[in-house]
Amino acid sequence: MKKKLSIIVVVLLLLYGGYYFGLGFSPRTDVVIVDFKVSEQQDQMTIYTSIASSAGYTRSVKNVSDDPEKMKLKFYSAFGGINGSIGAKSEFDLPLSPECKEIYVLQNDAYHLVLEKNQTTGEWEMLK
Numbered sequence: 001m002k003k004k005l006s007i008i009v010v011v012l013l014l015l016y017g018g019y020y021f022g023l024g025f026s027p028r029t030d031v032v033i034v035d036f037k038v039s040e041q042q043d044q045m046t047i048y049t050s051i052a053s054s055a056g057y058t059r060s061v062k063n064v065s066d067d068p069e070k071m072k073l074k075f076y077s078a079f080g081g082i083n084g085s086i087g088a089k090s091e092f093d094l095p096l097s098p099e100c101k102e103i104y105v106l107q108n109d110a111y112h113l114v115l116e117k118n119q120t121t122g123e124w125e126m127l128k
Helices: 002-025
Strands: 031-038 044-051 058-063 070-077 091-095 102-107 110-117 124-126
Touching: 031 102, 031 110, 031 124, 044 058, 058 091
Parallel strands: 070 102
Antiparallel strands: 031 044, 044 091, 058 070, 102 110, 110 124
């Protein structure tokens, strides 16, 4: 009886741990960029994000594009479950190559263009 109870407790702990930390490795598809700032040297961009849904936080971002002219950003959930905030961040610094002209964000399982470099002025603009 003690052995069965121990096994049940271990299984429950493993399930809870998987839930608690596992969601932190899943991509978020409800992230929106609310503001951005480009460094004077034009080699770094700071983006400020928010979550479109009512629960959760972001903890990291990854550029998954192989094209130097396009940045495709995939954001990841914070640890701690559905509304967990362990490692939560809403401000991210991105290296910006001179070739980069477009920045996309993964939203609803597709990448959407959200920031674009104006070809005339060379300034970055947020698309509405």
